[in-house]
Every structure is written in C-alpha cells, then in structure tokens.
Amino acid sequence: MSNPQQLRYSKEHEWLSGAEDGVSTVGITEHAANALGDVVYVQLPEVGDTVTAGETCGELESTKSVSDLYSPVTGEIAEVNQDVVDDPALVNTAPFEGGWLFKVRVAEEPKDLLSADEYTEFSGS
Amino acid sequence: MSSTAPVAPRRTALDALHRSLGATMTDFAGWDMPLRYGSERDEHLAVRGRAGLFDLSHMGEITVTGPQAAALLNHALVGNIASVGVGRARYTMICRADGGILDDLIVYRLAETEYMVVANASNAQTVLDALVERAAGFDAAVRDDRDAYALLAVQGPESPGILKSLTDADLDGLKYYAGLPGTVAGVPALIARTGYTGEDGFELFVAPADAERLWQALTEAGAPVGLVPCGLSCRDTLRLEAGMPLYGHELTTALTPFDAGLGRVVKFEKEGDFVGREALSAAAARAESEPPRVLVGLVAEGRRVPRAGYPVVADGKVVGEITSGAPSPTLGRPIAMAYVDAAHAVPGTAGVGVDIRGSHEPYEVVALPFYKRRK
Numbered sequence: 333m334s335n336p337q338q339l340r341y342s343k344e345h346e347w348l349s350g351a352e353d354g355v356s357t358v359g360i361t362e363h364a365a366n367a368l369g370d371v372v373y374v375q376l377p378e379v380g381d382t383v384t385a386g387e388t389c390g391e392l393e394s395t396k397s398v399s400d401l402y403s404p405v406t407g408e409i410a411e412v413n414q415d416v417v418d419d420p421a422l423v424n425t426a427p428f429e430g431g432w433l434f435k436v437r438v439a440e441e442p443k444d445l446l447s448a449d450e451y452t453e454f455s456g457s
Numbered sequence: 458m459s460s461t462a463p464v465a466p467r468r469t470a471l472d473a474l475h476r477s478l479g480a481t482m483t484d485f486a487g488w489d490m491p492l493r494y495g496s497e498r499d500e501h502l503a504v505r506g507r508a509g510l511f512d513l514s515h516m517g518e519i520t521v522t523g524p525q526a527a528a529l530l531n532h533a534l535v536g537n538i539a540s541v542g543v544g545r546a547r548y549t550m551i552c553r554a555d556g557g558i559l560d561d562l563i564v565y566r567l568a569e570t571e572y573m574v575v576a577n578a579s580n581a582q583t584v585l586d587a588l589v590e591r592a593a594g595f596d597a598a599v600r601d602d603r604d605a606y607a608l609l610a611v612q613g614p615e616s617p618g619i620l621k622s623l624t625d626a627d628l629d630g631l632k633y634y635a636g637l638p639g640t641v642a643g644v645p646a647l648i649a650r651t652g653y654t655g656e657d658g659f660e661l662f663v664a665p666a667d668a669e670r671l672w673q674a675l676t677e678a679g680a681p682v683g684l685v686p687c688g689l690s691c692r693d694t695l696r697l698e699a700g701m702p703l704y705g706h707e708l709t710t711a712l713t714p715f716d717a718g719l720g721r722v723v724k725f726e727k728e729g730d731f732v733g734r735e736a737l738s739a740a741a742a743r744a745e746s747e748p749p750r751v752l753v754g755l756v757a758e759g760r761r762v763p764r765a766g767y768p769v770v771a772d773g774k775v776v777g778e779i780t781s782g783a784p785s786p787t788l789g790r791p792i793a794m795a796y797v798d799a800a801h802a803v804p805g806t807a808g809v810g811v812d813i814r815g816s817h818e819p820y821e822v823v824a825l826p827f828y829k830r831r832k
Contacts, residue, residue, distance in 0.1 A: 366481070369493060369496075372760070373760045373762060393762050395497050395498070396492075398814075421498075
C-alpha cells in the first residue's frame with residue numbers, strides 16, 4: 333500500500349488533507365483500516381461540533397473490536413460523510429477516497445503531524 | 458506485570474503458508490493463528506454459501522487407549538462415552554468435582570479400546586492433567602498427541618464435493634458426528650464430519666508433515682467452486698450465528714452444564730461414578746426449582762455491536778450479561794448471546810436492551826440458534 337504524498341498523518345493513524353478555504357478532510361489510513369478489519373459501524377461527530385487535536389471525536393467498530401476515532405486537528409466540523417455512515421465498508425475499500433470521515437474548519441494544527449514518508453516509516457506500511 | 462519472560466507463540470505446520478497468503482495473524486491461546494486472510498465478512502459468507510478452509514491445528518488432541526479406556530472416560534467426563542460406537546463422535550464436557558465446566562470436548566471412538574479427545578487449545582493442558590489424574594486405577598493410558606496432528610477443516614455446502622474429488626472414502630456413509638480413517642489427496646487422515654460453523658463439513662486430522670500438501674490439494678480442488686482460506690475471526694461469527702458455545706464466553710468453571718442450558722450432556726444414568734456427579738445432581742435440581750439465568754439470543758434493532766461483558770438491561774436494571782457479540786453477516790445486524798434472568802429470557806420479551814458504553818440500545822430476545830442450515 334502507499335500513503336498519498338499530498339496528505340499529512342497523525343500517530344493515531346488519521347490522515348488530513350491540505351486545506352481548501354480553511355477546510356481539511358479527515359479519514360483513517362489504509363494501515364489502520366487493515367488493522368481494524370471489516371468496519372461495520374461508524375460514529376462521527378456532528379456538523380458544528382468542536383473537535384480537539386488528539387482527542388476522541390467518534391468510534392469505529394469492526395467485527396472484532398471498537399476503536400476511538402481521534403481528530404488530528406482542532407477546529408469545527410463542517411461536514412460529515414453520510415455515505416460512510418450508511419456503508420461503513422467504504423473505510424476498508426477506499427480509506428483515502430470515498431471512505432473519508434469528516435471535514436473540519438481548522439483552527440489549530442499540531443506541530444507533530446507526519447509527512448507520507450514519515451508515516452510510512454512510523455506505521456511500517 | 459508478570460516477571461516471567463514472554464513465551465513466543467507456537468506456530469502450526471502451515472505457518473509459512475499463511476504468511477505467504479498475507480494472513481493477519483493473532484495470538485490465540487498461545488498459538489500464532491490466522492485471524493483473516495482478507496475480509497472476514499467475505500470469508501464468513503463463503504462458508505455459508507460455498508466452502509472455506511481452516512487451519513485448526515491449535516486444537517488439543519489427547520489419545521486414550523487400553524482395556525479400560527471407555528471406563529476411564531465415563532469416569533472422567535460427564536457423558537456416556539462407553540456407549541459411543543466405533544467410528545462415531547460425541548460432544549461432551551469435563552467438569553470439576555464441584556460441577557464447574559473445565560472444557561467442552563469432542564470425543565472420537567477410533568477403536569474398541571482407543572479414543573481421541575479433542576480439547577480447546579486454551580484448556581488442552583488442563584484437560585490433559587485432569588485425564589492423567591483421573592486415570593489412576595484404570596487400565597488405560599492417556600497420551601498427549603498435540604504435536605502428532607495438524608487439523609484442517611473444510612466447511613460449507615460445497616465441502617462434500619471437494620472432499621469426494623480427493624478421496625475414495627465413503628463420505629456418503631459418513632454421518633454427522635462420525636469419523637473414519639482414510640486417505641485424502643494421498644495423505645493418511647482421520648476424516649470426521651464435524652465442525653463449528655453450522656454448515657456441513659469435515660475436519661481432517663493429519664500428520665503435521667502432510668498438512669501443507671493437503672492444504673494445497675484442498676485449495677486446488679475447491680477453487681472452481683469458490684473455496685477460500687478462512688481465519689479464526691469468521692469461525693467465531695459462524696459459530697455465534699449457529700448458537701454454539703465458546704469456552705471462556707458461554708462456558709466457564711463458574712457454570713455447570715445446567716447453568717449453560719446444556720444439562721443434556723450429563724448422563725446420570727450411565728454406570729459407575731463420575732467426577733462431579735453429586736454436584737451436578739444438585740445443579741440439575743436447582744435448575745428445575747429456581748431457574749438460573751438463561752442463555753438467549755439477542756438481535757440488535759440498531760447497528761451498534763454488543764461485546765462480551767456488556768450489561769443486558771430492562772426497566773433501567775441489569776438483567777444479564779453479554780457473553781459473545783458480533784455483527785452477523787447472515788442477518789445483516791449485530792447479534793449476541795447473553796445470560797439473562799429467566800423473567801426476561803422468553804423470546805419476544807419487550808423492553809430488553811444492551812448497555813453499549815453508556816447508551817441503552819434496544820435488542821430483541823430470540824431463540825437460539827440465529828441460523829440453521831437447510832438440510
């Protein structure tokens with residue numbers, strides 16, 4: 333697998349797109365999706381919610397386990413992906429594309445987000 | 458933290474093959490086992506609709522031989538093992554003197570004076586130790602054969618056809634819960650018509666050195682009908698849909714077979730004393746007079762998945778506990794097994810829910826199993 337160069341990554345295995353009009357898209361990486369197994373339930377924050385970098389803002393549930401979803405940045409939720417709520421398998425089949433989770437109006441970015449190459453080394457894949 | 462050095466998990470004879478197939482491995486009962494190869498949901502549905510191939514070499518085989526092999530097992534286990542015909546198998550349990558379940562087992566009678574006891578991996582040493590101890594005074598030998606066998610399972614509606622293409626053994630004459638020695642793909646095997654999936658299928662006990670050859674032959678023979686390699690993750694959802702208990706979840710030392718709704722495996726009418734008889738008689742009487750919690754099925758109305766240990770609630774009170782839960786690929790909804798107070802255990806009981814991390818989600822009480830194959 334390859335981690336798209338244009339994205340940045342958190343150590344909690346979320347990815348963050350570059351901002352368009354101050355809004356970035358967030359999802360989980362393919363590495364994380366593979367580790368979870370088939371995702372069967374996604375609980376996302378609601379539009380207007382404030383999320384904080386490194387804090388939980390939802391849940392991803394797979395056959396075997398439930399995992400917290402962390403926000404990689406601080407900001408306000410601008411949009412959530414209803415397609416992935418209706419069809420959580422998108423997280424597995426297209427983690428960097430149709431399986432995105434939410435869009436956030438970024439107020440503050442942590443300094444320690446990783447580049448694609450740094451994340452590849454960090455995650456081992 | 459334990460001060461002892463971690464023990465490296467054991468690897469089955471098929472370990473290199475699993476890794477070459479890209480399996481996600483998991484530590485299960487001290488063994489490094491395939492959890493899944495791709496999507497566990499796809500593997501589950503393959504077994505329901507076509508066929509799946511499993512490595513179950515972690516299961517613990519114990520051979521009991523000798524003139525009093527049958528008498529020993531009748532004494533050591535709760536079932537009437539002496540009545541099992543040669544070539545047949547029996548689901549049974551081994552209990553402590555206080556009636557607590559040590560393990561659930563399948564016992565195969567291979568010959569008049571030879572049985573193979575198959576224990577769960579997590580309990581194999583406990584079962585072996587108990588059998589050795591209980592063998593005192595019997596003219597019978599208990600042998601640890603865990604390293605003597607690899608175990609492959611072919612499960613699913615296409616499994617008879619796949620196996621028939623690789624063996625001359627009389628599979629049509631091989632009934633459910635029967636086993637016979639034969640040759641599969643040139644490999645000597647004990648062919649058993651058993652499984653843990655709710656489908657027709659076979660379990661093949663072979664020498665570890667033959668395991669890879671047999672796996673490859675089954676893979677090739679099964680490819681045209683859609684057989685896929687399957688990991689332990691789908692094995693768990695398959696057995697859950699089929700309402701089959703898993704030791705450590707539905708069965709524990711804190712429960713007797715009567716508490717687990719499986720009192721029928723205890724055969725008081727058999728000859729001679731057996732370990733746990735007195736306590737189990739009392740447990741049977743207790744189950745009649747004051748019904749314990751009942752093992753029930755729960756089906757979610759929503760999509761949140763209940764997990765083992767979550768409270769079952771009704772009218773704001775805890776009325777039970779989840780023992781196993783998972784999203785059901787067949788039903789398309791989360792399902793669970795739970796021990797629930799008798800007052801809330803009748804299928805259709807209204808107002809029952811599961812406390813899923815603080816939120817009470819509505820669940821329907823149903824009879825087990827969730828899934829039964831069409832014969």
